[in-house]
Amino acid sequence: MFGRIRLHAFVKANPPQGERIPATAELLARHADRLPAALLELWRKHGFGLYGRRQISLIDPDLWQPVLDRWIVSPPDGALRVPIALTPFGTLLFYRRLTATDEDVATLNPVTRSSSVLSWDLAECFNRVLSDPAQVDEFIRPDMLEVAAREAGPLAPGEVYHVDPMLLSMQMLKITRADALALHRDLRAQVDREQMPPAPPAASIAAAMPASHRAAFAAFEADDAAAHPRGLFLSVYIDWRRLLAFDGEGRYRLLFWKNDHKTGEALEVRHYEGPYRVQQTAAGDRLLELDIALRRDSLGSDANDERLYLMRSGGQALLLKADSLEDMATAIGGRGSLGRSEDYFRAVRLGDPLPDEDSDGMAAPPFDDLPAALQALVHREPLRTTIVEVAADTGDADDETLMVRVDLGSSSGLRMNMPLMSPKGSGRDLYGWVWEMDEARCGVGIEVERDAAGRIVGGPQVGDVLVSRAD
Structure with a gap:
């Protein structure tokens, strides 16, 4: 051509x-x-x-x-x-x-x-x-x-x-x-x-966990309240699972994984093992200390389980993350729960069904069952605060919160993200969270509603009372 x-x-x-x-x-x-x-x-x-x-x-x-x-x-x-x-x-x-x-x-x-x-x-x-x-x-x-x-x-x-x-x-x-x-x-x-349908729920913890680790963890199936606990403890938070095993003689295993919500496959598996010790604190708590050596494939948060308080309530053994006690105290006071389910472990057996844990956490145990370190952070009587300053409204229709300041601060027990609300029977329906920490006057973000013109309806006012627990 x-x-x-x-x-x-x-x-x-x-x-x-x-x-x-x-x-x-x-x-x-x-x-x-x-x-x-x-x-x-x-x-x-x-x-x-x-x-x-x-x-x-x-x-x-x-x-x-x-x-x-x-x-x-x-x-x-x-x-x-x-x-x-x-x-x-x-x-x-x-x-x-x-x-x-x-x-x-x-x-x-x-x-x-x-x-x-x-x-x-x-x-x-x-x-x-x-x-x-x-x-x-x-x-x-x-x-x-x-x-x-x-x-x-x-x-x-x-x-x-x-x-x-x-x-x-x-x-x-x-x-x-x-x-x-x-x-x-x-x-x-x-x-x-x-386009795949979700995977059916796993029939048991054993079925959900990585198959290669089942035999090793099965050897730990016992729950002993002796000085060195023995048994399995599970934490479930959204799609993450953490399984802790204690041999009763000072050795632990810690397994991290998540289950693919489409296939059920165990993914992102990480495993640690090493020594642990139990110490009795001056307040009478039992504190477990794990030696967790991070590796190249580790997440930094993998070491957050190094210190755990052991407690019992209603015949159930629980492990509470020491670094999360303040968050737990806030959740106990604000909504009567133990807080995020990633902050604690429940005693389990491998044949138990995988718990469908609410990410906001289980109902809080009775106050007297809590470790002394956690009791010291929980206010048995609700904190009572008064709004002393209300920020000017920006007029932004998309702004769903308004910052106020109250007459209490961190020195009086307020903590970041602590919920505050109107007392029952007060005729007010305010709700918000501590957003800015200050020793004397913390800042609180209050949820607000707006009318068609964008004006706040029934918003916070100077003199309004807020409490840390509505009951």
Whole structure:
């Protein structure tokens, strides 16, 4: 064949870049009846690879057909769809034969999961849309391409740039180079996962935990209140599980994991073991101290279980995190619960069902059962405060809180995030939390309601009384 190829305008505007992958005679023959001759001619002349400064990639449809077929499932008699190109950010271009005489070139963005039509004619798509900067820049933004090349470097054949959508939603930009096929497969797998029903609840703690650790922890199934406790203790908070085992002779095991809510699989498993000791405090509490040596794969919070108070209430053994006693005291006073379920462990056996723990925590045990260290932080009588200052209203209709100051501070027992509310029978219905600490006058954020004009209705006033427990 002599003279210009039919897609000469595309090649002129987007000269082939870097390494070329030739189209074999067998591949050309396989697609002779499926794709326009102009595209086959381009393959034959210049091959697969990157084209132009916008790094449009012509792709082997045999490699990409399974990917496209996972994204778009067509009935046997549906329109023919053949993947033909990629943008540098992973948008897939595919050819569709709609009827014997009608065709188009459409796009599929794997990140936004959206599709659109670029052109109703393949030659027009290549020679005009992909060759006209004013048109191609609409979906291959030159500013983003410049940033990507600067941050991640130039693309190699088979690569695309991937913009992290989670960080982008927080107005942060993170761009990496990725294998194009692997990225599409992973993004499609995410769609499949989202469509899966939730995994059924595990039949037991043993069924939920990593199988490789069951035998080791099963050897600890006993609960002994001797000087060195023996047994298993579990903490469940949202999708995290922590299982503690004591052998009664000064050795512990601590297992972290989470269960995938779609498959039930135990993930992000971390395991520690080492010595522990029990000491009797001056106030009569029993304090367990674990020697937790963090590793490279550790989270910093893994060491938060190093000091635990052992207590019993109603025949149940509990372990309370020493560093969380103030939060527990606040929860006990404010809502009668023990606080976040991540702050304590319950005695369990592996055959027990995995508890569906309320993240706000179990009901607080009786005051006299609490460790003395926690009793000292709990106000048996509610704290009573008076509002002495109310901040000016900004008039922002989206602002659901108003800051006030009260006549008590940290020196009187107020703590960060401690709830404060109107006393029962006061005729007021104020509720808020301590947000700003001060020795004498803490700041409290009070929830407010607004009318249609944005004015606060029934808001806090100087002289209003707030208590740490409404009962």
